[in-house]
Amino acid sequence: MTTTTDPLVSTDWLAAHLDDPTVRILDASFKLPGVTPLPREDFLGAHIPGSAFFDVDVISDHGLSLPHMFPSEGHFAEGVGALSVSNAHTVVIYDAGGWVAGPRAWWMFLAFGHTDVRVLDGGLQKWRAEGRAIESGEVDPVPARYTASFDQGFVRSRQQVVANLDSRAAQLVDARPQPRFEGSVPEPRAGLRSGHIPGSRNVPYAKLFDAATGTMKPLGELRAAFKDAGVDLDRPIVTTCGSGVSALVLTLALYRLGVRGTALYDGSWADWGQADGPPVASGPA
Structure with a gap:
């Protein structure tokens, strides 16, 4: 099923498709280390009817020391298949809000x-604010067959980002809050240096959505946020953040603005900020 070229769907759209057998709904909520209750516990307390929990720490490469790195094709296929997702489904993803x-x-x-995938605008925050139905407790998805085919162009490694320090072929755009980007506060993950990748720009992901409603801001405001940070939407872009999660808020906004071909630095600051890592810059961009 295809809805629109916009990667977002509204709460109205999802409410109308709750019983659609061609749609699968996933709660992909995530929290920084040490924040409780855990996202899975929140899911058990309240989730959109018919949804299953997509755990980014489970569907990841467990052979690496870095947090929730992209898994192999087989591991991704096994993980989402266990959530009752097949290649034929329209996948709608939401998080707690924010x-x-x-x-x-x-x-x-x-x-x-999997190109038929959407994000719920406003997430569970907006869904609950509108008084819509929720469920609680464990779910038992019926496993489905899934086949994955990974496109390496969607991610960048540390080596590729290091090489970019000299070539500047791509713009690095960091989604972390400004104090973390500038290195004026410690990182939430112990043992990491503070600061940012030299030459990168800062577009804090929280600037891209309305905190009151949880919805993403209009296209004009999204475009202005990148322009104000000195980002050229016509040049290649690699997004980064603390551990490769919130960077994708930037990627989603860029996608809505018609920008294609961006990539994610999957290791992000959890990789770059290590004590023996590459050069670090501090202060404003």
Whole structure:
């Protein structure tokens, strides 16, 4: 099923498709380390009817020390198949609100070849504010067959980003809050240096949505946020953040603005900011 070229769907649209057998709904909520209750516990307490929980820490490469790195094709296929998702389904992803994680799962599906995927505008925050139905407790999805085909162009490695320091072929755009980008506050993950990748620009992801409603801002305001940060939408862009999650809020906004071909630095600051990592800059961009 195809709805629109816009990667977002409204709460009205989802409410009208709750019983549509061609639609699968996933809660991809995520929190920074140490924040409780855990996202899965929140899911058990309240979720959109018919949804399953997409755990970015489970559907990831467990052979790496970095958090929730992209998994193999087989692991992704096994993980989403267990959530009752097949290649034929329209996948609608939401998070708790605040846009921290839904776009990450959206980008993963696109990277693994699933183009019929959308993000719920406003997430569970807007859904509940409108008084819509919720469920609680465990769910037991019926496993489905899923085949994944990974496009490496959707992500960048540390080596590629290091090479870009000299070539400046792509613009690096960091989604972290300004104090973390400038290095004036410590990182939430222990042992990481503070600051940003040299030459990168800062578009804090929270600037791209309305905190009161949880919805993403109009296209004109999205465009202005990138322009004000010195980002040229006609040049290649790689997004980054703390650990490769909130960067995809930027990617989603860029996608809505018609920008294609962006990539994610999957390791992000959890990789770059290590004590023995590459050069670090501090202060304003």
